[in-house]
Amino acid sequence: MKGFRPQKIAIVGAGAIGAYYGCLLARVGHEVHFLLRGDFDVVSREGFHVRTRETQFHLHPVHAHADVDDIGFCDLVIIAIKTSNNAALAQLLPPLEAPGHTIFLTLQNGMGNVETLARLFPPGQIVAGLCFTCINRTAPGVIENYHAGRIQFADATGGPARAHTHAVAEMFAAAGVASKAVDSLERALWLKLCWNVPFNGLAIAGGGITTDRILASPPLRDLARALMHEVQEAAAAHGVEIPANHVAAQFSLTEGMGAYKPSSLIDFVSGRPVEISAIWGEPLRRGQAKGVDMGRLACLHSLLRHMVTSR
């Protein structure tokens, strides 16, 4: 698949992440089909308005679809629905596959997504993209990106990135996204969770607060660090060494983010599903499966489950 150049791309789940990257790819000339639900009417009529710190553009007309069967086979399918709705993928994805050919790229949060895809398609057709960015859908068809961010791409097979993964990374790079193919999905996932587990979680459990307030609260700051150490221990039990300076770096990184609202907090306060399993449940399960107790994560996970169901 060297030189893989998709002719036709589907975006399954055109929320903030899916719509944003789909628009960037369409802007540089790819044929991008968006599967939409609530925003279908607005986007069909008015297209997407994308705003970043540097620029803004209007994508119009848009290949908007309310039904996956209207899209047909694609070369690349980008999955960006909430992980809490992953059960729907068994219905949504098969109509898009040219067997043995289509690449499925999950841009979703947390752990367990490639496993969900691998129950439907061969691992060699699956790529994971870990997004380090902050993108919001501020109104139907309106997408705002507050900092450029980057994506790490990894093979779902767990091994070093192969040609098609490099090709996907190059395609995103050509669309203006800071992109990198990395050699261990497992390592990339644990490293990313070092941030998401404490900061997404404490933003909700701390009472609906931005990351600057987590850092400013001595007990929450200590708890964030202790949660990272639990993630680090669980990763180590899975053969992934997270260096001590990675933990320290998360704090200086977060200092620079100001009054940042993690996506899970935005989901929580908007009454949308929160990705409990992908961000907290699955790393907890994987740590405990190796005998790592992860008591703080267990406590946080239980409180979040309760808070989400009792909203």
Next chain:
Amino acid sequence: MKGFRPQKIAIVGAGAIGAYYGCLLARVGHEVHFLLRGDFDVVSREGFHVRTRETQFHLHPVHAHADVDDIGFCDLVIIAIKTSNNAALAQLLPPLEAPGHTIFLTLQNGMGNVETLARLFPPGQIVAGLCFTCINRTAPGVIENYHAGRIQFADATGGPARAHTHAVAEMFAAAGVASKAVDSLERALWLKLCWNVPFNGLAIAGGGITTDRILASPPLRDLARALMHEVQEAAAAHGVEIPANHVAAQFSLTEGMGAYKPSSLIDFVSGRPVEISAIWGEPLRRGQAKGVDMGRLACLHSLLRHMVTSR
């Protein structure tokens, strides 16, 4: 001190617990002096109104004092201030002591109280009373007790109850309180914390909820059990075996309590100090000092500290 019969009793901290037991002792003929702050004027003028499920009575006139120096030496000093204000005891208690004679009885929540008293007086003059009850001060001078409850009395020395502890228990029994002298303060404290750690804590961290809602939430119910197991582990590391059926019994007990508001939740929503150190901080510290990780308790403790300071 066999046959210890106090002529003169002081209540230091006449909130719900202090006022209630002081009134019961006064009603059967003891000379009881109440140290009051905010309620001094009302109680001086109108006395205490006490309501229980079975009866109600009016204690009037009352020996009400705004200044501890107006009370003088006592045979028995009952300490019932919030543990979060324990630093004040070094000023409040010495004027009440007849050296070598006065018994100091703490009816306060959680761990660390006899240690505070033992920095001021010989352990042989200190008794701990663990209250299993629910008493509220519903208005200035108005005390309501919703279920009869009971008190366990233990020697501060850590050994089996000696004569003065039995005498104190008998004095309370004669005033109508279900009372029992027990042989290990440490054991009694850990057993009581099995309930307070999860239920007082999750009532706050779960979003201001009564105990029936903790039991009705599968994640919180599981977390409550896991927190009890951490308390059980820490107790074991201190030589106290908490039987498995004690943990089970806490759940059936709590089922019977209905929509119960733990005292810490009442404190939290009223903006009053919450006894973070006595109920969560000190057992955490003691567990960790023996190498028990107590990750769930550490997480809950940090969240509670944050929530209390950011009210």
